[in-house]
Amino acid sequence: MYKYIFLLTLSIIPGILVGQVRTKPATDSLRHIQPVMKRQKIRKIVVVPVALVAAGALTMASENHTVINKHSFQTEYLEEPDFNRFHYEDYTRDLPILAVYGLNLAGVKGKNSFMERSILLAKTMLIQHILVSTLKGTIDMERPDGGQSSFPSSHTARAFAAATFMHYEYGEKSIWYSVGAFATAAVTGYTRMAHNHHWVNDVLVGAGIGVLSANIAYHTHQFRWTSWRDKKGKTEFTLVPVVAPAYGGISIVGVLK
Numbered sequence: 001m002y003k004y005i006f007l008l009t010l011s012i013i014p015g016i017l018v019g020q021v022r023t024k025p026a027t028d029s030l031r032h033i034q035p036v037m038k039r040q041k042i043r044k045i046v047v048v049p050v051a052l053v054a055a056g057a058l059t060m061a062s063e064n065h066t067v068i069n070k071h072s073f074q075t076e077y078l079e080e081p082d083f084n085r086f087h088y089e090d091y092t093r094d095l096p097i098l099a100v101y102g103l104n105l106a107g108v109k110g111k112n113s114f115m116e117r118s119i120l121l122a123k124t125m126l127i128q129h130i131l132v133s134t135l136k137g138t139i140d141m142e143r144p145d146g147g148q149s150s151f152p153s154s155h156t157a158r159a160f161a162a163a164t165f166m167h168y169e170y171g172e173k174s175i176w177y178s179v180g181a182f183a184t185a186a187v188t189g190y191t192r193m194a195h196n197h198h199w200v201n202d203v204l205v206g207a208g209i210g211v212l213s214a215n216i217a218y219h220t221h222q223f224r225w226t227s228w229r230d231k232k233g234k235t236e237f238t239l240v241p242v243v244a245p246a247y248g249g250i251s252i253v254g255v256l257k
Contacts, residue, residue, distance in 0.1 A: 045215040052208030056152075056201040070199040074144050089191040093159035096166035096181040097121065103170065103177075110169035120217050121165055128161045128213035132206070145196045153198045153206035159188035160210025168218050185210070 059070045100117065104110055110117065132154045141151040163181035170177035189203040198206075 045219050046212065049208035049212035049215070052204050052211070056204030056208070059199070059201045059204070070201050074193065074196070074199060087191070087195060089155050089159075089188045089195070092184050092188045092191070093155050094162060095184050096159075096162040099177075099181070100166050100169050108170075108173075111172065112169060117165075117169055120168075120221060123217040123221070124161050124165055124214045125158070127216055128157045128209055131209045131213065132157050135205075135209075141199075141202075143197055144193075144199060147197070150198055151202050151205065152209060153189065153192050153202040155192050156185070156189040156198070156203045156206030157210040157213070159185035160207045161213045162210075164211050164214035168214065 100110060104114065112120065132152055135152055136149045136154070139151050140148060142148060143150040160182075163178075163185040166181040167178040185207070189198075189207060192198040192203055193200060
């Protein structure tokens with residue numbers, strides 16, 4: 001039963017996020033609204049990740065005999081030994097990204113242009129990679145199958161970063177894009193536990209990191225490729241050799257015309 005509750009919990013995240021993203025500030029009394037906007041922006045970035053991380057911490061802190069303990073969850077998943085045949089979580093974690101570019105290729109326009117969304121995706125994945133790598137290097141937790149570097153789940157972090165990326169690009173067009181993306185991410189996290197590679201706390205914290213990474217990337221994004229390109233005009237790039245006492249190499253230089 002617990003696995004279905006877990007999947008449902010991770011899959012309702014889109015509803016929470018949609019309510020946050022579509023909140024628009026009033027246009028009057030700007031002086032009084034600005035502090036409120038700042039607080040709302042911080043809440044949009046951290047509320048869901050904090051909830052997921054807190055849930056993960058709770059499963060780590062509970063006693064072994066309690067229902068919400070990570071060992072109780074793992075026992076439930078290990079009742080399906082035949083589920084280890086195909087590791088499709090290696091593919092589902094990136095499905096929302098493929099869907100975003102596939103939809104755009106099919107003519108369904110998203111929120112941002114190709115270049116803009118690619119920059120945001122790169123920032124999102126860089127943030128989640130740094131966070132996951134730092135935690136894995138700091139907290140060397142043993143995996144359920146005896147392996148190392150269990151905490152947090154990098155597959156789940158990447159899957160939820162990709163799902164949040166798709167939510168920001170297509171969530172305002174239809175909620176079902178977000179639902180599909182987060183359902184795919186939830187299945188990725190579930191599969192990591194079913195394959196006995198991760199504890200439930202690894203997956204919950206990984207999901208929080210993934211959502212947080214995309215939130216940070218989108219809510220702190222200042223550079224706009226389209227505006228810069230229109231303002232600067234045509235740009236030509238050339239390769240310039242670089243020679244210094246300690247090193248040598250090639251630099252890419254952009255020439256604005």
